[in-house]
Amino acid sequence: MNSFYKKIIHYLSRSIAMNTKVSNIIGIFLNIGPSGSSYNIGLRYVNSRV
Structure with missing residues (x-):
């Protein structure tokens, strides 16, 4: 389930x-x-969680 x-x-x-x-x-x-800087921060957070 985790995977x-x-x-x-x-x-x-x-x-x-x-x-x-x-x-x-x-x-x-x-x-x-760059208007997607908040996306980049969120992406970095998600990647660090995984």
Whole structure:
């Protein structure tokens, strides 16, 4: 059961990472800077938990 949760967390973290890349690109085009920095912090937290 534990590995099942790890698979879910891995999938979620991977999709968050993809969303971060997209939002960073959008932020660069809109001159906002990296708008996915909160995603990166959350991703680092999830990876440290696993």
